[in-house]
Amino acid sequence: QSVLTQPPSVSAAPGQKVTISCSGSSSNIANNYVSWYQQLPRTAPKLLIYENNKRPSGIPDRFSGSKSGASATLGITGLQTGDEADYYCGTWDNSLSVVVFGGGTKLTVL
Amino acid sequence: QMHLQESGPGLVKPSETLSLSCTVSGGPITSSGYYWGWIRQSPGKGLEWIGSMYYSGSTYYNPSLKSRVTISVDRSKNQFSLKLSSVTAADTALFYCARHAWSTYCSSTGCHPTGFFDPWGQGTLVTVSS
Numbered sequence: 001q002s003v004l005t006q007p008p009s010v011s012a013a014p015g016q017k018v019t020i021s022c023s024g025s026s027s028n029i030a031n032n033y034v035s036w037y038q039q040l041p042r043t044a045p046k047l048l049i050y051e052n053n054k055r056p057s058g059i060p061d062r063f064s065g066s067k068s069g070a071s072a073t074l075g076i077t078g079l080q081t082g083d084e085a086d087y088y089c090g091t092w093d094n095s096l097s098v099v100v101f102g103g104g105t106k107l108t109v110l
Numbered sequence: 111q112m113h114l115q116e117s118g119p120g121l122v123k124p125s126e127t128l129s130l131s132c133t134v135s136g137g138p139i140t141s142s143g144y145y146w147g148w149i150r151q152s153p154g155k156g157l158e159w160i161g162s163m164y165y166s167g168s169t170y171y172n173p174s175l176k177s178r179v180t181i182s183v184d185r186s187k188n189q190f191s192l193k194l195s196s197v198t199a200a201d202t203a204l205f206y207c208a209r210h211a212w213s214t215y216c217s218s219t220g221c222h223p224t225g226f227f228d229p230w231g232q233g234t235l236v237t238v239s240s
Contacts, residue, residue, distance in 0.1 A: 031218075032215045032222060033215055033224045033226075037227070044206055044231060045157065046228075046229075047227065050228070088157055092223050094220075096173065097170075098172050099162075101159070104156045104157075
């Protein structure tokens with residue numbers, strides 16, 4: 001059972017938009033920054049979003065992040081088949097004193 | 111461009127100590143503001159943070175693993191290492207090393223560590239089996 005809750009799977013058609021939620025609590029998301037990672041099949045995770053809504057250099061603006069209260073959201077527009085991957089949110093839990101990750105969401109581009 | 115590469119045995123016997131190294135290229139391990147971390151992923155499962163260390167020695171460990179984990183840094187080799195003792199089959203996982211950008215987040219509830227992992231190594235599979 002992960003401290004951060006993500007939907008196990010989401011799906012959408014190519015060209016459409018999808019959002020992935022990450023729900024936490026006052027001891028983590030509500031009082032800390034959230035990062036998002038993309039893990040393509042059989043590869044290492046890759047940073048997509050940091051500090052809630054910042055994109056590292058090289059990450060297209062089709063990817064966006066937001067946070068409201070104890071929840072964070074990753075948005076992906078203009079879906080491509082190459083976006084099929086597992087997506088993880090992560091943050092620091094102030095009570096547990098540990099980095100926590102969501103359980104991951106598998107994105108299928110139909 | 112920074113690159114991280116894990117190395118170490120792919121098979122460890124139960125009750126023994128798992129030892130992995132991560133070689134950093136493209137930048138010094140002594141860079142200010144960056145910790146160096148280990149994350150694992152059990153087969154078919156999600157990500158679990160093991161711990162992170164600053165080059166000067168400051169360490170943060172996952173409390174659930176703290177009694178069995180040691181992370182160390184070798185500045186001369188631009189490497190950092192992980193030791194996980196008394197392993198069992200439950201420790202079988204893909205182990206990733208990553209640079210851990212570390213800072214402080216302050217809110218009404220106080221100031222706490224914050225950060226993110228970038229870049230990541232490609233990962234190395236360690237199986238615990240006799």
